[in-house]
Amino acid sequence: MRAVSCTAPGDLVVVEREAPRPAADEVLVRIRRVGICGTDMHIFQGKHPFLEYPRVMGHELSGEVVSAPAGSPLSEGERVYINPYIACGTCHACRKGRPNCCMRIGVLGVHRDGGLAEFLALPARNVFSAEAIGLDEAAMVEFLAIGAHGVRRAEIQPGDRVLVVGAGPIGLGAMLFARLAGGEVTTLDLRADRLAFARSALGIPHTVPAGEGAASALADLTGGDFFDVVIDATGNTASIEASFAYVAHCGTYVLLSVVKDVIRFADPEFHKREMKLVASRNALAVDFETVLAAMARGDVPTGLLATHRAPLADLPARMPDWIRPETGVIKALVEV
Missing domain, CATH: 3.90.180.10 (Medium-chain alcohol dehydrogenases, catalytic domain)
Known part of the structure; x- marks a missing residue:
């Protein structure tokens, strides 16, 4: 062969x-x-x-x-x-x-x-x-199941504000299933073409360019409260560390991506917000089944x-x- x-x-x-x-x-x-x-x-x-x-x-x-x-x-x-x-x-x-x-x-x-x-x-x-x-x-199915698994780990509730950082394929999967779970989804990425794709293909209403001014834009979108759930799909250490600041009080931060570095964050802010930090690795059979059902429905x-x-x-x-x-x-x- x-x-x-x-x-x-x-x-x-x-x-x-x-x-x-x-x-x-x-x-x-x-x-x-x-x-x-x-x-x-x-x-x-x-x-x-x-x-x-x-x-x-x-x-x-x-x-x-x-x-x-x-x-x-x-x-x-x-x-x-x-x-x-x-x-x-x-x-x-x-x-x-x-x-x-x-x-x-x-x-x-x-x-x-x-x-x-x-x-x-x-x-x-x-x-x-x-x-x-x-x-x-x-x-x-497999790459979308990774996003579906992260969304399930996040325990998103209808109406939750969800920020997906990174609009590559894994991030797009997270956006899709966060929206299907009832989340109000925003995405953040450096690349204008990826943000445009999220808007046109997935109907993501709020797409924010990463970099200078991003924190202010995200604060404006949420009235200064930031996001109930933040999902990182960047694989970038600096981005992962910066996104701790975008998690709302009593919010959840899910790391879909993995890096070789040590991740650092401010413990006073982490405790003040009673933030939940969640790792998400690969996917389980239930996540594959979730994707298969969504595909069969045309979602x-x-x-x-x-x-x-x-x-x-x-x-x-x-x-x-x-x-x-x-x-x-x-x-x-x-x-x-």
């Missing part, structure tokens, strides 16, 4: 390798779509801290069943989406029902080879029917989110363009 391997930072190569042979408890999937995300771009640029090269990237996946274990509800030819978080099932987090933060987690395309290939063999518990939606949509503008696409063999030539901000990529899909 063909696959695309990142052999070193900046180097993608189409390779031939043996097709996988599924174990007794595995589903063999013919991969059809692969979403390219910020993680893949960081791997390509040599910026990912937990990776060894060469690596077949790709964890936003959809495909069709080639074979399934005896007793599986899946049938040959069925469209599927994939949960790319391969959990051990036995550690403390798994025993608590939280495989998203498994102590020995293996993420497809990061800790082990992923889906930029024609076939993939996966544990049956990680493969789910996507017959209610199309292949493009199924490949977008997700997937046709607008998928801005770029290319066949598998063209990815080595297209990836350098897709990582440039001026290209305007929201979600790029690889067709296999």
Whole structure:
């Protein structure tokens, strides 16, 4: 089978390798779509801290069943989406029902080879029917589930003022599900094109340019109270630290993004506001199901989110363009 391997930072190569042979408890999937995300771009640029090269990237996946274990509800030819978080099932987090933060987690395309290939063999518990939606949509379930998980962790109530900092794909997912939860959503970002997309594609009413004057603009929008929920999706240390100031008294701050640095904040302000600080990692099955249901209802503008696409063999030539901000990529899909 063909696959695309990142052999070193900046180097993608189409390779031939043996097709996988599924174990007794595995589903063999013919991969059809692969979403390219910020993680893949960081791997390509040599910026990912937990990776060894060469690596077949790709964890936003959809495909069709080639074979399934005896007793599986899946049938040959069925469209599927994939949960790319391969959990051990036995550690403390798994025993608590939280495989998203498994102590020995293996993420497809990061800790082990992923889906930029024609076939993939996966544990049956990680493969789910996507017959209610199309292949493009199924490949977008995972990144949207990350936003849905963060929104669920935030416990947003109808009428809550919600600020999403960072209007990339993960931030857009958070905006979408915060709005579906009844939140009044504002977004903050440095890029005018991303703010314009949030307005036009998701109908976000308030979009604020980051930088000088942002704090005043956010104060004006809220009468000086700021936001019941702030969700960071920037992956930027300075932005994460600055956004503590945008959380209202008795508000919640959710960190969707992760950075390698130590995060610092003023403890007197934190305590004065009785602020809740929440980490959000990956997603759980309920979050994938939330996204699938929203897609089936037509609540997700997937046709607008998928801005770029290319066949598998063209990815080595297209990836350098897709990582440039001026290209305007929201979600790029690889067709296999």
